[in-house]
Amino acid sequence: MAAKPPAGDPVQDAPQVAAPQHAAAGLPAIAHTLRAAHQQMGTVRTARTLLKVNQKDGFDCPGCAWPEEDKRHTAEFCENGAKAVAEEATVRRVTPAFFAQHPVSDLTERSGYWLGQQGRITEPMFLDEGADRYVPVTWERAFELIGSELKALGSPDEAVFYTSGRTSNEAAFLLQLFAREFGTNNLPDCSNMCHESSGSALTETIGIGKGSVSLDDLHKAELIIVAGQNPGTNHPRMLTALEKAKHAGAQIISVNPLPEAGLEHFKNPQTPQGMLKGTSLTDLFLQIRLGGDQALFRLLNKLILDTPGAVDELFVREHTHGYEEFAAAAKAADWDETLTATGLERADIERALKLVLASKSVIVCWAMGLTQHKHSVPTIREVVNFLLLRGNIGRTGAGVCPVRGHSNVQGDRTMGIFERPAPAFLDALDKEFGITSPRHHGYDVVRAIQALRDGDAKVFFAMGGNFVAATPDTHVTEAAMRRARLTVHVSTKLNRSHVVTGTRALILPTLGRTDKDVQKSGKQFVTVEDSMSMVHASRGNLPPASRHLLSEPAIVARMARAALGKESATPWEEFEQDYGLIRDRISRVVPGFEDFNSRVARPGGFVLPHGPRDERRFPTATGKANFTAAPIEYPELPEGRLLLQTLRSHDQYNTTIYGLDDRYRGIKDGRRVVLVNPEDAQALGLADGSYTDLISEWKDGVERRAPGFRVVHYPTARGCAAAYYPETNVLVPLDATADTSNTPASKSVVVRLEQSPTV
Ligand SMILES: Nc1nc2c(c(=O)[nH]1)N[C@H]1C(S)=C(S)[C@@H](COP(=O)(O)OP(=O)(O)OC[C@H]3O[C@@H](n4cnc5c(=O)[nH]c(N)nc54)[C@H](O)[C@@H]3O)O[C@H]1N2
Ligand SMILES: Nc1nc2c(c(=O)[nH]1)N[C@H]1C(S)=C(S)[C@@H](COP(=O)(O)OP(=O)(O)OC[C@H]3O[C@@H](n4cnc5c(=O)[nH]c(N)nc54)[C@H](O)[C@@H]3O)O[C@H]1N2
Numbered sequence: 001m002a003a004k005p006p007a008g009d010p011v012q013d014a015p016q017v018a019a020p021q022h023a024a025a026g027l028p029a030i031a032h033t034l035r036a037a038h039q040q041m042g043t044v045r046t047a048r049t050l051l052k053v054n055q056k057d058g059f060d061c062p063g064c065a066w067p068e069e070d071k072r073h074t075a076e077f078c079e080n081g082a083k084a085v086a087e088e089a090t091v092r093r094v095t096p097a098f099f100a101q102h103p104v105s106d107l108t109e110r111s112g113y114w115l116g117q118q119g120r121i122t123e124p125m126f127l128d129e130g131a132d133r134y135v136p137v138t139w140e141r142a143f144e145l146i147g148s149e150l151k152a153l154g155s156p157d158e159a160v161f162y163t164s165g166r167t168s169n170e171a172a173f174l175l176q177l178f179a180r181e182f183g184t185n186n187l188p189d190c191s192n193m194c195h196e197s198s199g200s201a202l203t204e205t206i207g208i209g210k211g212s213v214s215l216d217d218l219h220k221a222e223l224i225i226v227a228g229q230n231p232g233t234n235h236p237r238m239l240t241a242l243e244k245a246k247h248a249g250a251q252i253i254s255v256n257p258l259p260e261a262g263l264e265h266f267k268n269p270q271t272p273q274g275m276l277k278g279t280s281l282t283d284l285f286l287q288i289r290l291g292g293d294q295a296l297f298r299l300l301n302k303l304i305l306d307t308p309g310a311v312d313e314l315f316v317r318e319h320t321h322g323y324e325e326f327a328a329a330a331k332a333a334d335w336d337e338t339l340t341a342t343g344l345e346r347a348d349i350e351r352a353l354k355l356v357l358a359s360k361s362v363i364v365c366w367a368m369g370l371t372q373h374k375h376s377v378p379t380i381r382e383v384v385n386f387l388l389l390r391g392n393i394g395r396t397g398a399g400v401c402p403v404r405g406h407s408n409v410q411g412d413r414t415m416g417i418f419e420r421p422a423p424a425f426l427d428a429l430d431k432e433f434g435i436t437s438p439r440h441h442g443y444d445v446v447r448a449i450q451a452l453r454d455g456d457a458k459v460f461f462a463m464g465g466n467f468v469a470a471t472p473d474t475h476v477t478e479a480a481m482r483r484a485r486l487t488v489h490v491s492t493k494l495n496r497s498h499v500v501t502g503t504r505a506l507i508l509p510t511l512g513r514t515d516k517d518v519q520k521s522g523k524q525f526v527t528v529e530d531s532m533s534m535v536h537a538s539r540g541n542l543p544p545a546s547r548h549l550l551s552e553p554a555i556v557a558r559m560a561r562a563a564l565g566k567e568s569a570t571p572w573e574e575f576e577q578d579y580g581l582i583r584d585r586i587s588r589v590v591p592g593f594e595d596f597n598s599r600v601a602r603p604g605g606f607v608l609p610h611g612p613r614d615e616r617r618f619p620t621a622t623g624k625a626n627f628t629a630a631p632i633e634y635p636e637l638p639e640g641r642l643l644l645q646t647l648r649s650h651d652q653y654n655t656t657i658y659g660l661d662d663r664y665r666g667i668k669d670g671r672r673v674v675l676v677n678p679e680d681a682q683a684l685g686l687a688d689g690s691y692t693d694l695i696s697e698w699k700d701g702v703e704r705r706a707p708g709f710r711v712v713h714y715p716t717a718r719g720c721a722a723a724y725y726p727e728t729n730v731l732v733p734l735d736a737t738a739d740t741s742n743t744p745a746s747k748s749v750v751v752r753l754e755q756s757p758t759v
């Protein structure tokens with residue numbers, strides 16, 4: 001079996017460039033799936049693992065949060081899901097011998113790719129003050145250390161508990177319970193960098209921060225608008241749903257600065273016909289400028305208002321609030337301003353309007369292209385206005401569809417991982433556990449970094465994720481993290497956050513989704529919630545990567561006992577032994593989880609209630625769906641500059657790099673590329689294949705530079721550029737965030753390009 005990690009680093013980053021592709025999946029996807037799986041797992045383990053992905057008796061794919069259909073295929077996964085599984089189920093191991101061989105000073109010089117390729121961490125490790133090497137530590141000692149550091153804090157608010165979105169409902173519920181019993185709401189999570197803008201906009205307008213559609217709705221929609229999302233890479237199983245909708249007669253509009261292969265043409269690897277011919281997905285491609293979406297939807301709204309009979313007046317009257325003010329603002333929308341903001345042609349928008357008016361049921365899907373801008377919240381609110389105008393919420397085949405990232409990011413929030421919890425949630429928690437949760441808000445991701453930077457936070461605990469690589473302003477963030485007294489990472493794989501540490505650091509290795517979890521009461525399962533509010537069980541079936549691993553619930557339970565001591569009346573030990581007891585408590589605290597244990601025992605699980613979707617009930621302050629009327633914004637671009645978006649390649653999962661290719665975009669063997677429109681490149685004197693530094697320009701005047709990017713002439717919208725994250729996080733200023741949601745604006749960074757001195 002091919003279990004050896006690649007030899008030395010620095011990894012050679014020497015990008016080769018070919019023409020972008022126009023179709024996704026098909027045979028090459030199958031070949032890549034099998035190769036990636038085989039390299040990490042070998043043949044037998046590959047078969048054993050992949051056949052359990054997303055099956056009703058198997059585990060939930062740790063890839064994305066896209067839902068499964070009720071009837072499952074034998075192979076219910078995609079190329080990138082298989083890579084995510086292989087990454088976790090790898091047979092490579094990071095043992096204490098590895099840490100003895102590699103001091104931290106060596107590991108900080110390695111790329112994130114190399115770190116991730118070393119394999120699963122097998123034992124708890126400790127880095128003491130002044131030491132350069134992690135050494136093995138017993139679990140008892142590790143929890144003692146955490147407990148004593150937490151107890152020594154001047155205030156519970158000097159601790160920060162971060163969650164990445166793979167954490168199960170059970171572990172997430174315990175973590176937020178512990179944080180609140182300890183006395184803080186400092187529960188930042190990856191959502192703060194991801195769909196927070198969607199949550200903010202949707203809660204205000206429809207009363208619930210979640211999508212309102214099911215898979216069945218997608219299959220039945222007449223028009224699907226996919227804006228700011230690249231499903232071919234990031235949610236490949238969504239292409240199957242789009243294909244099904246197309247076959248039933250749906251039209252698809254794709255709104256994106258880039259022509260993404262997956263949205264152009266899909267060769268479904270699960271049907272022989274799909275493999276041969278495939279399906280063209282996009283009917284209309286609107287190649288929009290970065291950040292132009294609010295202006296686009298505003299103008300569409302004006303045009304709908306100007307069309308006699310186009311507004312669903314009954315719906316507006318019965319179910320909405322704020323229509324007059326919104327209509328006045330929308331009517332003032334200006335063609336010229338919209339064309340400038342979007343970079344589109346008048347005819348494009350007229351074509352889009354025609355499709356909209358011809359469709360009874362419309363769904364808008366979106367992801368990071370809409371959420372990571374300064375004006376993301378008003379942008380998503382404008383999408384809601386657009387849907388409300390024609391009654392496209394709470395009806396078959398219609399609704400809002402924010403497509404979530406991490407496989408349980410939505411569930412973690414449902415379980416109370418939130419720095420600004422609703423008072424009703426805390427009341428229920430307090431009543432169930434006899435505690436007094438703090439009512440003041442905690443830190444989100446950006447505020448947590450600021451608090452660490454300013455010395456206001458001293459202990460940083462992460463339930464998964466790769467905080468220093470995923471967050472903005474890398475140099476600032478790394479310096480902030482180094483000021484902490486203790487940093488603790490509960491992880492499966494090695495990453496950058498383990499080597500940029502506080503004075504003392506712990507790595508706590510944990511079970512992943514694919515691992516079998518046996519506790520005192522027997523074999524356990526956990527639960528997750530997908531992008532469409534389906535809650536279901538997930539059971540790993542592989543022997544754990546080492547006998548020293550603890551599950552995430554066990555780690556939280558033991559940390560809680562160490563930090564809270566005998567004063568806590570919460571039965572932490574029993575929770576660790578039997579997750580069913582955690583679910584009993586969830587059923588009494590979180591609305592929609594009544595009879596949790598019995599309902600989740602059903603194969604496929606159950607769907608959570610959703611007022612707007614189920615009965616056009618909008619739990620907002622006005623009791624109705626709210627129209628809103630924000631001023632139009634779009635990014636300003638000074639002369640000679642480009643607007644940079646930081647996005648994902650086909651060969652990565654957030655900060656986990658699977659390989660150095662971005663197949664659909666024609667990039668091979670390297671990640672330091674910047675995609676620039678050929679006309680812009682020419683105007684700026686940037687030859688294809690030349691090397692450039694990216695320098696971000698922000699009002700604080702600080703120079704943020706990412707050196708040595710190969711220029712690739714690429715058909716992106718004018719004035720816009722694209723480069724991969726996390727390498728470009730050095731360019732995103734910490735305080736360049738979205739209004740209201742405080743999400744880093746990592747899709748609109750103003751950059752200057754300067755020829756690189758070397759290469
Ligand atoms: N294989 C794989 N799967 C993943 C992930 C992964 O890294 N790898 N990550 C997971 C996570 S956490 C998330 S959040 C999702 C992310 O899923 P996506 O949001 O699809 O991910 P990005 O690569 O950030 O792509 C953003 C897309 O929006 C477009 N875009 C950027 N700015 C704008 C804009 O202003 N307007 C419009 N209309 N379009 C814009 C970009 O061109 C690109 O197509 O995927 C999840 N699934
Ligand atoms: N510039 C820029 N920055 C971005 C984005 C962007 O588009 N542009 N996207 C943002 C988005 S959408 C997101 S969601 C964040 C992602 O931020 P994070 O969620 O913090 O980052 P990941 O890279 O997903 O975390 C990977 C690590 O999680 C650990 N891990 C994997 N599986 C498990 C598990 O089962 N249990 C535990 N305990 N640990 C596990 C592994 O150690 C792995 O190294 O990044 C954000 N940052």
Ligand SMILES: [Mo]
Pocket residue numbers: 190193194195404405406
């Ligand atoms: Mo995300």
